Amino acid sequence: MEKRRLSFWQIWNMSFGFLxxxxxxxxxxxxxxxxxQIFGADVHELSWFWIIAPLxxxxxxxxxxxxxxxxxxxFGRRKPYFxxxxxxxxxxxxxxxxxxxxxxxxxxxxxxAGMLMIMDASFNIAMEPFRALVGDNLRTDQRTLGFxxxxxxxxxxxxxxxxxxxxxxxxxxxSNQTTEGSVPLNLILSFVIGAAILIGSILVTVLxxxxxxxxxxxxxxxxxxxxxTISNDEEVKESSLLDIFEDFKKMPxxxxxxxxxxxxxxxxxxxxxxxxxxxxxxHLYGLxxxxxxxxAYQDAGDWIGILFGVYNLVSALYAFALPYIAxxxxxxxxxxxxxxxxxxxxxxxxxxxxxxxxxVSMIGVGIAWASILAMPxxxxxxxxxxxxxxxxxxxxxxxxxxxxxxxxxxGGPLVKYAYNNQAIxxxxxxxxxxxxxxxxxxxxxxxxxxxxx
Numbered sequence: 001m002e003k004r005r006l007s008f009w010q011i012w013n014m015s016f017g018f019l020x021x022x023x024x025x026x027x028x029x030x031x032x033x034x035x036x037q038i039f040g041a042d043v044h045e046l047s048w049f050w051i052i053a054p055l056x057x058x059x060x061x062x063x064x065x066x067x068x069x070x071x072x073x074x075f076g077r078r079k080p081y082f083x084x085x086x087x088x089x090x091x092x093x094x095x096x097x098x099x100x101x102x103x104x105x106x107x108x109x110x111x112x113a114g115m116l117m118i119m120d121a122s123f124n125i126a127m128e129p130f131r132a133l134v135g136d137n138l139r140t141d142q143r144t145l146g147f148x149x150x151x152x153x154x155x156x157x158x159x160x161x162x163x164x165x166x167x168x169x170x171x172x173x174x175s176n177q178t179t180e181g182s183v184p185l186n187l188i189l190s191f192v193i194g195a196a197i198l199i200g201s202i203l204v205t206v207l208x209x210x211x212x213x214x215x216x217x218x219x220x221x222x223x224x225x226x227x228x229t230i231s232n233d234e235e236v237k238e239s240s241l242l243d244i245f246e247d248f249k250k251m252p253x254x255x256x257x258x259x260x261x262x263x264x265x266x267x268x269x270x271x272x273x274x275x276x277x278x279x280x281x282x283h284l285y286g287l288x289x290x291x292x293x294x295x296a297y298q299d300a301g302d303w304i305g306i307l308f309g310v311y312n313l314v315s316a317l318y319a320f321a322l323p324y325i326a327x328x329x330x331x332x333x334x335x336x337x338x339x340x341x342x343x344x345x346x347x348x349x350x351x352x353x354x355x356x357x358x359x360v361s362m363i364g365v366g367i368a369w370a371s372i373l374a375m376p377x378x379x380x381x382x383x384x385x386x387x388x389x390x391x392x393x394x395x396x397x398x399x400x401x402x403x404x405x406x407x408x409x410x411g412g413p414l415v416k417y418a419y420n421n422q423a424i425x426x427x428x429x430x431x432x433x434x435x436x437x438x439x440x441x442x443x444x445x446x447x448x449x450x451x452x453x
Contacts, residue, residue, distance in 0.1 A: 016153060026162045083203075084125060148378075154312070
């Protein structure tokens with residue numbers, strides 16, 4: 001037996017839930033620092049609050065991957081997980097900008113940080129099974145397309161999430177002004193809208209996508225050939241959660257090689273997400289690092305949302321070109337070139353004469369972001385036993401969250417002591433990290449290239 005070839009729209013529906021996940025994720029990325037500053041966080045403390053997000057990924061994704069590999073019910077294998085994750089993430093989205101409602105019980109800053117933790121844990125519960133679902137449902141020759149479609153939907157969702165606060169203010173007249181300790185109305189409404197779209201998009205995937213049973217996955221010739229190509233694949237026995245540590249020790253060589261690429265890619269991304277708002281507010285708006293409540297700072301924050309939307313829109317469009325480019329020059333070279341362009345984009349922020357020129361910088365970041373979301377997973381899927389797709393996709397997340405945790409621990413002190421509170425230099429470090437990641441791509445072995453040759 002072979003897996004059926006899915007049409008473009010079947011692949012689209014299978015990944016449609018990512019639209020809502022990434023819309024919520026984009027709202028978090030573009031606005032969490034601003035919200036935490038409104039609640040009282042100083043600029044050098046931001047990375048310490050953001051450490052919550054990668055910690056949740058480190059804990060949650062391998063566990064969800066392990067159990068989703070073992071799950072089969074009348075609702076499916078992966079679908080129950082991303083439905084529950086979407087519901088929990090929606091609760092976090094609604095409550096984070098309203099953390100001041102709980103001020104009688106706890107400081108708003110700590111409630112906001114707690115909602116950030118809930119959101120990120122929930123996004124991870126939803127996200128990991130989506131990655132594994134592509135590996136489960138698609139043939140080897142459709143996986144690059146599958147991850148590229150996911151990337152496109154991630155991009156479209158992130159554009160909506162990133163631009164929503166700006167659109168609500170400048171198109172619909174909803175206030176972005178704030179009083180001390182209170183989040184602007186445009187942000188509160190944006191997070192509520194994001195929660196509703198998250199639930200709706202997940203339901204599209206749940207209601208339109210069929211999953212293969214474990215017995216069907218066992219029978220596919222495509223996966224049998226795949227498993228034979230992987231040297232350290234072993235027969236899967238009855239196992240416990242502790243076997244995640246054994247799986248980690250036995251990870252394929254390709255995953256080990258990709259881990260370094262992922263480390264520097266995500267170290268750079270985390271620095272950009274955490275420090276973009278204060279960096280650009282200081283560097284191009286001329287605001288002091290202690291200013292987080294002025295009208296000018298809120299305008300800067302809304303413009304960051306536009307810029308983040310630009311890079312996500314570019315990534316959504318570039319994602320459609322990735323399968324063609326990868327077919328012509330290979331997935332490794334495609335990823336390396338994309339990372340170099342992204343690194344140059346981030347480094348160029350320092351020399352841009354005004355805020356509008358930053359759109360050019362974000363075009364480069366968008367090209368890198370599209371490739372980061374697609375190429376490593378397409379390469380990785382070829383090196384993983386079909387029987388352990390979920391757990392290894394979860395373990396792969398270690399190499400996304402560990403660099404973020406390291407950046408979270410050292411990023412704040414670097415900004416305060418090494419950069420004299422000038423957050424723009426955190427963005428420069430992020431650009432350099434992208435270029436290092438590009439150099440490391442060339443050490444990676446793409447197993448699917450071996451199978452196809």
